[in-house]
Amino acid sequence: MSKRFVAIWFRHLTTDRMIRRRPDLGDVPFVLAASERGRMMVKAASAPANARGICAGMVVADCRAILPTLQVLDEEPGMEEKLLTALAEWCLRYTPIAAVDLPDGLILDASGCPHLWGGERAYLKDIIARLRGYGYDVRAAMAGTIGAAWAVSRFGKISPIIDSGGQAEALLPLPPAALRLDQAILDRLTKLGLYQIRSFMNMPRAALRRRFGQGLLSRLDQALGQEAEEIQSVRPVEAYQERLPCMEPIRTAPGIEIALKQLLERLCMRLETEGKGLRACVLKCYRVDGELQQIDIGTSRASRSVGHLFKLFELKIQTIRPNLGIELFLLEAPVVEDMPVAQDALWAVCDSNEAVIAELLDRLGGRVGMACIHRYLADEHYWPERSVRAAVSLQEKPATEWRSDLPRPLHLLPCPELIQVTVPIPDYPPMQFHYKGRLHQVKKADGPERIEQEWWLQMGLQRDYYRVEDEQGARYWLFREGHYGSGEPQWFIHGFFA
Amino acid sequence: MIRQLQGEVLSLQGHKRAAGSDRLRTGLGPLEASFPDRVFPTGAVHELLSFAAEDAVATNGFIAGILGSLMGQRGACMWISARRTVFPPALKVFGIEPDRIFFVDLNRQKDILWAVEESLQCDALTAVVGELSELSFTESRRLQLAVEKSKVTGFIHRYSPKSRNTVACVTRWEVRPVASVLEAGMPGVGYPRWQVQLVKVRNGKPGSWELEWSAGSFRHISRRSFAISEFETRKAG
Numbered sequence: 023m024s025k026r027f028v029a030i031w032f033r034h035l036t037t038d039r040m041i042r043r044r045p046d047l048g049d050v051p052f053v054l055a056a057s058e059r060g061r062m063m064v065k066a067a068s069a070p071a072n073a074r075g076i077c078a079g080m081v082v083a084d085c086r087a088i089l090p091t092l093q094v095l096d097e098e099p100g101m102e103e104k105l106l107t108a109l110a111e112w113c114l115r116y117t118p119i120a121a122v123d124l125p126d127g128l129i130l131d132a133s134g135c136p137h138l139w140g141g142e143r144a145y146l147k148d149i150i151a152r153l154r155g156y157g158y159d160v161r162a163a164m165a166g167t168i169g170a171a172w173a174v175s176r177f178g179k180i181s182p183i184i185d186s187g188g189q190a191e192a193l194l195p196l197p198p199a200a201l202r203l204d205q206a207i208l209d210r211l212t213k214l215g216l217y218q219i220r221s222f223m224n225m226p227r228a229a230l231r232r233r234f235g236q237g238l239l240s241r242l243d244q245a246l247g248q249e250a251e252e253i254q255s256v257r258p259v260e261a262y263q264e265r266l267p268c269m270e271p272i273r274t275a276p277g278i279e280i281a282l283k284q285l286l287e288r289l290c291m292r293l294e295t296e297g298k299g300l301r302a303c304v305l306k307c308y309r310v311d312g313e314l315q316q317i318d319i320g321t322s323r324a325s326r327s328v329g330h331l332f333k334l335f336e337l338k339i340q341t342i343r344p345n346l347g348i349e350l351f352l353l354e355a356p357v358v359e360d361m362p363v364a365q366d367a368l369w370a371v372c373d374s375n376e377a378v379i380a381e382l383l384d385r386l387g388g389r390v391g392m393a394c395i396h397r398y399l400a401d402e403h404y405w406p407e408r409s410v411r412a413a414v415s416l417q418e419k420p421a422t423e424w425r426s427d428l429p430r431p432l433h434l435l436p437c438p439e440l441i442q443v444t445v446p447i448p449d450y451p452p453m454q455f456h457y458k459g460r461l462h463q464v465k466k467a468d469g470p471e472r473i474e475q476e477w478w479l480q481m482g483l484q485r486d487y488y489r490v491e492d493e494q495g496a497r498y499w500l501f502r503e504g505h506y507g508s509g510e511p512q513w514f515i516h517g518f519f520a
Numbered sequence: 521m522i523r524q525l526q527g528e529v530l531s532l533q534g535h536k537r538a539a540g541s542d543r544l545r546t547g548l549g550p551l552e553a554s555f556p557d558r559v560f561p562t563g564a565v566h567e568l569l570s571f572a573a574e575d576a577v578a579t580n581g582f583i584a585g586i587l588g589s590l591m592g593q594r595g596a597c598m599w600i601s602a603r604r605t606v607f608p609p610a611l612k613v614f615g616i617e618p619d620r621i622f623f624v625d626l627n628r629q630k631d632i633l634w635a636v637e638e639s640l641q642c643d644a645l646t647a648v649v650g651e652l653s654e655l656s657f658t659e660s661r662r663l664q665l666a667v668e669k670s671k672v673t674g675f676i677h678r679y680s681p682k683s684r685n686t687v688a689c690v691t692r693w694e695v696r697p698v699a700s701v702l703e704a705g706m707p708g709v710g711y712p713r714w715q716v717q718l719v720k721v722r723n724g725k726p727g728s729w730e731l732e733w734s735a736g737s738f739r740h741i742s743r744r745s746f747a748i749s750e751f752e753t754r755k756a757g
Binding site for chain 2: 375376378379382383385386389390394395396397398399400406409410413419420424425426430431432433434435465466467468489490491493494495496497517518519520
């Protein structure tokens with residue numbers, strides 16, 4: 023299927039909107055102006071003002087000299103973009119891919135759409151007629167490339183519809199400005215007397231590149247369809263989406279569950295044929311009153327099991343407020359990953375276990391949040407707080423071995439707690455210490471194990487760790503922070519040994 | 521005759537006899553005599569009580585020791601708690617690869633119970649450890665029903681519970697740390713040593729033992745050898 027693009031040009035975008043808002047301005051020449059370098063500059067002029075020779079870029083004082091009755095209104099900055107985005111969203115009725123083309127246009131990817139309106143001419147006519155009906159002064163053109171459609175919409179004089187393959191011919195009589203070039207290049211072209219595209223289109227490319235740079239050549243190639251050009255749609259199309267419109271509004275939880283099951287079955291069937299699995303999924307419920315309710319789930323590994331995904335959603339269904347009823351369900355999978363075909367082989371015991379565990383983690387994460395679930399890997403740090411890090415995925419293997427040569431407490435306090443000690447100096451373990459209002463007599467002790475400040479982090483003083491046992495037989499991990507030489511060092515408790 | 525009948529009663533009560541070859545080796549030594557069928561009950565829920573931070577860590581050490589032999593080379597475990605204190609690298613000493621444990625940190629008791637029950641139903645896990653304070657009889661019954669299907673071993677560690685209420689768990693343990701014992705004249709702190717009390721056990725004999733965790737396995741300290749080593753240290757000291 024050949025590509026077809028529609029370029030729409032709003033000749034008086036902001037002023038037309040002003041008239042839509044204030045119909046009394048309809049026949050009055052007015053301009054939208056903004057202050058720039060201490061003077062008022064015209065940003066947009068309405069059609070009647072244009073007719074009197076007033077255009078954007080002039081100084082308001084000059085315009086007043088031309089036309090004393092001219093009305094000057096303040097310009098709202100950023101209005102074009104807002105307006106064009108809204109118009110692009112409105113244009114989604116014509117095609118799923120509609121992009122904003124600042125400052126005054128829209129680009130629609132119409133490939134495969136015009137036949138629904140009974141042909142390209144009717145399609146284009148419908149767009150123009152409706153937009154004009156809203157009061158926008160538009161010109162539109164359709165061509166096989168974005169560049170050609172843009173050129174013809176602005177500068178074309180003969181036909182707004184250019185067949186695929188006819189771009190070169192259509193471009194010939196147009197001025198160079200139709201190629202969306204920089205002002206500097208346009209000036210140079212005019213200076214050389216190249217007023218039409220035909221005068222330089224067939225020149226040797228090397229000569230064009232040398233004089234005007236690569237920009238001109240790539241714009242020409244884009245217009246002729248020899249170089250690809252991408253547009254950014256206002257609403258990206260979800261590749262994996264299923265929709266279920268309902269004849270009667272759905273208001274009950276069982277109804278939502280049935281709809282969800284149907285959608286999941288369809289989506290998972292599609293994922294299965296394409297060898298994919300989803301990592302995130304969103305159920306959008308469009309209510310009768312125009313409100314949108316949505317619930318989303320995430321999985322810790324790619325999945326396409328209806329039962330599992332349904333269980334994840336089931337935990338959240340009660341958060342949907344159907345009010346008067348839901349008329350459209352939309353199931354989208356924004357994150358999709360390749361997933362090999364499930365192999366229920368006899369020897370793949372470990373993998374299937376992993377899948378079951380992943381499903382369990384998803385269920386837990388779905389209810390209490392994934393942030394609550396951790397798996398730890400060893401990290402190359404000496405400080406106990408930093409010697410573990412959270413694993414990011416279920417499959418991640420530890421990069422370094424777990425060390426078991428140094429004694430580490432089974433319980434580690436989240437942060438060391440200050441204790442009062444009685445201690446012979448310099449390098450002896452405490453004889454007794456106070457912790458949580460109880461005095462512990464140290465009977466046995468081991469240490470010190472010095473853990474230095476890690477030079478690549480430069481945080482904290484060095485610690486001397488002692489393993490001590492009190493008269494009850496309980497074992498603790500204490501440390502002294504810093505040396506004796508510099509002030510009174512403090513003692514902390516950092517953990518409990520089994 | 522009586523032993524045969526006992527075996528039948530046990531199998532009717534849902535206690536499955538382990539095949540001779542893959543009998544679980546927990547290294548608990550004389551403790552195993554007090555279990556039904558002389559083997560540590562897997563696929564059941566065990567209850568452990570502790571009342572102080574020092575007891576809690578000894579209890580977790582005892583759980584970790586059993587977990588090490590339960591998980592073996594490829595098992596996975598879920599550790600669900602409110603205020604997690606376990607420091608993963610320390611588990612290596614108990615023969616566990618710390619990266620095969622999933623730690624779930626939850627705030628509400630209700631969520632913990634739900635997560636424990638949900639995990640106990642998942643037969644891909646080897647064991648589930650839940651740390652909470654209160655457990656009613658009904659709740660424990662639900663957990664027991666969950667493991668009967670999935671054969672996962674559950675450990676419910678109750679830290680400072682309000683009362684020692686009856687629950688439907690197979691055993692009830694209380695573990696306390698006791699002073700470690702060193703070879704005469706050696707300085708430092710010895711191997712972890714605990715007073716393990718089996719308060720209740722279904723179809724078994726309760727008792728109390730002293731265990732030490734040394735060289736990657738449990739070692740039972742019999743009264744006499746304990747007395748001798750104690751005597752020797754005193755003499756030396």
